[in-house]
Amino acid sequence: MTLAEAREGQRFRILLLPNRDIRAQAIRFGISEGEQVTCTAIIPGGPIIVTKNRQEIAIGRGLARKIAVEPIASPSSLKSPVRRHFYGLPRP
Amino acid sequence: MACHDLNQQLNIPPGVRKIVLAGNPNVGKSVFFNAFTGLYVDVSNFPGTTLEISHARVGNDVVLDTPGVYGVSSFNEEEKVARDVIMEADVVINVVDAVHLERDLFLTQQIIDMGIPMVLALNMIDEAKRQGIKIDVKKMEELLGVPVIPTVAIKNVGLEEVKKAVARARIGNALPELQEMLPLVEKKTRTRAEALLILEGDPFIAARCRMKPLDRQEEIYLARRRRVDAIVAAVVQENPSGASWKTSLSRWMMHPLTGIPLLILTLGILYEFIGVFVAQTVVSITEEGIMQGYYEPFIRTLIGSIIPASSIPGTLLIGEFGLLTMTVTYILGLLLPLVLGFYLSLSALEDSGYLPRIAVLVDRMLMRLGLNGRGIIPIILGFGCVTAATITTRLLGTPRERRIATFLLAMTIPCSAQLAVITSMLSRLGPGYTFLYVFLIAVIFVLTGTILNWILPGKPSDLLIDIPPLRFPRPINVLKKTATRTKNFIQEATPLFAVGALLIGTLQVTGLLETLQNWLSPVTVNWLQLPKETATAFIMGFVRRDFGAAGLYSLALTPAQSVVALVTITIFVPCIASALMIFKERGWREGIIIWPTILILAFLIGGLISQLLI
Numbered sequence: 001m002t003l004a005e006a007r008e009g010q011r012f013r014i015l016l017l018p019n020r021d022i023r024a025q026a027i028r029f030g031i032s033e034g035e036q037v038t039c040t041a042i043i044p045g046g047p048i049i050v051t052k053n054r055q056e057i058a059i060g061r062g063l064a065r066k067i068a069v070e071p072i073a074s075p076s077s078l079k080s081p082v083r084r085h086f087y088g089l090p091r092p
Numbered sequence: 093m094a095c096h097d098l099n100q101q102l103n104i105p106p107g108v109r110k111i112v113l114a115g116n117p118n119v120g121k122s123v124f125f126n127a128f129t130g131l132y133v134d135v136s137n138f139p140g141t142t143l144e145i146s147h148a149r150v151g152n153d154v155v156l157d158t159p160g161v162y163g164v165s166s167f168n169e170e171e172k173v174a175r176d177v178i179m180e181a182d183v184v185i186n187v188v189d190a191v192h193l194e195r196d197l198f199l200t201q202q203i204i205d206m207g208i209p210m211v212l213a214l215n216m217i218d219e220a221k222r223q224g225i226k227i228d229v230k231k232m233e234e235l236l237g238v239p240v241i242p243t244v245a246i247k248n249v250g251l252e253e254v255k256k257a258v259a260r261a262r263i264g265n266a267l268p269e270l271q272e273m274l275p276l277v278e279k280k281t282r283t284r285a286e287a288l289l290i291l292e293g294d295p296f297i298a299a300r301c302r303m304k305p306l307d308r309q310e311e312i313y314l315a316r317r318r319r320v321d322a323i324v325a326a327v328v329q330e331n332p333s334g335a336s337w338k339t340s341l342s343r344w345m346m347h348p349l350t351g352i353p354l355l356i357l358t359l360g361i362l363y364e365f366i367g368v369f370v371a372q373t374v375v376s377i378t379e380e381g382i383m384q385g386y387y388e389p390f391i392r393t394l395i396g397s398i399i400p401a402s403s404i405p406g407t408l409l410i411g412e413f414g415l416l417t418m419t420v421t422y423i424l425g426l427l428l429p430l431v432l433g434f435y436l437s438l439s440a441l442e443d444s445g446y447l448p449r450i451a452v453l454v455d456r457m458l459m460r461l462g463l464n465g466r467g468i469i470p471i472i473l474g475f476g477c478v479t480a481a482t483i484t485t486r487l488l489g490t491p492r493e494r495r496i497a498t499f500l501l502a503m504t505i506p507c508s509a510q511l512a513v514i515t516s517m518l519s520r521l522g523p524g525y526t527f528l529y530v531f532l533i534a535v536i537f538v539l540t541g542t543i544l545n546w547i548l549p550g551k552p553s554d555l556l557i558d559i560p561p562l563r564f565p566r567p568i569n570v571l572k573k574t575a576t577r578t579k580n581f582i583q584e585a586t587p588l589f590a591v592g593a594l595l596i597g598t599l600q601v602t603g604l605l606e607t608l609q610n611w612l613s614p615v616t617v618n619w620l621q622l623p624k625e626t627a628t629a630f631i632m633g634f635v636r637r638d639f640g641a642a643g644l645y646s647l648a649l650t651p652a653q654s655v656v657a658l659v660t661i662t663i664f665v666p667c668i669a670s671a672l673m674i675f676k677e678r679g680w681r682e683g684i685i686i687w688p689t690i691l692i693l694a695f696l697i698g699g700l701i702s703q704l705l706i
Binding site for chain 2: 021027030041046049054055056058060
């Protein structure tokens with residue numbers, strides 16, 4: 001399904017972002033493929049608002065139609081300890 | 093080999109340390125800049141672009157401000173400028189918003205990866221505390237590898253510490269992934285920053301270094317995102333506070349059912365403030381009372397005693413369009429209060445975080461006119477001053493959008509000075525004709541946008557914006573912003589008006605003004621069905637839009653004729669200042685197309701309405 005079909009309050013995993021530029025800009029705001037976001041508002045006919053932590057991002061409807069997402073039931077586990085170790089970060 | 097040289101472009105002597113302020117939009121860089129540099133600041137156009145860079149000498153250092161960006165690359169003009177300035181930095185002071193670390197640290201990590209010594213100013217730490225966000229500064233310093241100083245810039249907290257920390261600036265901990273990627277490219281470039289940006293596929297830097305851009309951007313960006321998220325998870329502790337009234341207000345602002353009434357209410361308040369209070373009450377004191385009442389008679393007597401007022405230099409200096417009379421009165425008596433009032437409202441709006449929410453609200457409607465939601469910002473500004481609004485079309489993403497917005501502004505948006513005259517004329521005619529005028533202009537606005545969207549190649553770009561939290565604007569911050577902007581605007585506008593006044597003065601002295609009036613009269617009388625004298629109003633409209641409208645005020649017109657004349661004068665070519673601004677922003681080639689097109693359209697549409705109404 002695409003982000004344009006989202007319902008308010010639903011939680012998703014982003015599967016596919018359309019093009020290079022959009023992907024790069026979205027990553028800066030904190031959304032990348034594989035990331036989990038919540039749809040917090042849908043403006044009728046207009047943009048979709050997604051939230052990751054405290055960061056809110058408005059995505060135009062046209063763009064939302066090109067973003068593939070999958071709904072997830074429950075929030076997933078924390079970031080894996082292996083990855084944290086790789087960045088020299090303390091284990092949780 | 094130096095791929096690029098900023099020192100020459102900005103006139104920085106060799107051997108001076110360059111301290112660059114960098115950060116996301118609206119994190120408080122300007123407050124830092126002002127605090128660091130005091131009052132004596134040079135604002136110069138960055139070479140080859142329309143963007144301005146503030147820089148100031150402080151001792152043996154030069155401090156440079158950069159446009160707010162989310163990352164360093166070349167997505168738009170701001171980023172290209174920020175990129176070039178950051179790449180040349182000896183030290184970067186990275187200002188981040190403590191409430192938005194996930195977003196802001198992306199740029200931080202990128203600058204660290206570029207290998208530039210950095211100090212991190214963790215700004216708005218008070219706001220973070222209020223929202224229940226706790227940040228472990230020590231751990232953050234350790235993970236990033238650069239000094240981290242908590243600050244509250246607007247309250248002057250921590251600024252001295254940041255200044256001192258510049259001496260401790262370090263190159264931070266770069267992404268481990270880069271260790272294997274960088275060395276290959278680094279051999280062929282002058283700096284590590286260049287190598288990184290070439291890896292990230294920046295075509296401009298690659299071309300400068302005579303290399304091909306590489307395609308590792310996504311890989312690097314994703315790794316950077318993961319690292320930033322991991323750092324944030326390690327240093328931020330949060331006590332989630334439930335949905336507050338701000339969250340609800342934010343939703344109301346963006347949802348059409350509640351958002352449109354809220355927008356109308358806001359615009360109404362702004363109109364009452366700028367269009368009624370400033371444009372009428374304040375301006376009548378400053379323009380008519382002070383400037384025309386005291387200043388003009390004084391300067392006329394003074395200059396008149398040296399040069400006869402009726403001579404050619406006399407007319408140019410103190411005549412109807414004189415340099416010392418009209419120009420000065422216009423700038424100090426009319427423009428200054430209007431621009432002040434306008435920037436005051438705008439800065440408050442900006443600081444509150446309402447503008448991006450308006451952009452979300454109108455995105456759907458503006459897409460049909462070839463703009464995305466962000467296009468609303470220059471349009472709202474246009475009702476204040478079309479000249480200033482034309483500058484802000486820079487914030488739109490593509491040249492196509494800037495073109496459409498500039499054209500719509502020039503053609504359909506009356507500025508506040510003109511609105512004041514138009515409202516007073518319409519109020520004599522009653523609500524029916526007022527509605528007719530508003531309806532006609534709205535139809536022209538929508539039609540123009542739709543047609544431009546249709547004929548210009550390409551499509552409107554999709555909205556992808558970050559929505560900042562709603563904040564109550566801080567008066568001191570708003571006042572400072574207003575003061576800087578007003579100063580810059582007046583500095584930029586004054587020479588334009590002087591040139592304009594001189595031009596019209598010359599036309600008057602040489603008798604060309606009358607010739608032009610006669611030449612225009614067949615159009616006005618036959619096609620527009622207006623009295624012959626209307627031609628004068630149109631010529632005046634070149635100098636100042638509201639002069640044109642004011643010229644109509646004294647004529648005896650039927651209500652229908654008034655509407656025709658007002659619609660024509662609204663569409664009619666913008667004042668000299670905004671016309672010159674269009675040329676400056678869009679370039680001569682486009683300006684030469686836009687300007688006469690609007691002129692012809694004004695008479696064409698005015699005439700059509702005249703044929704229908706009269």
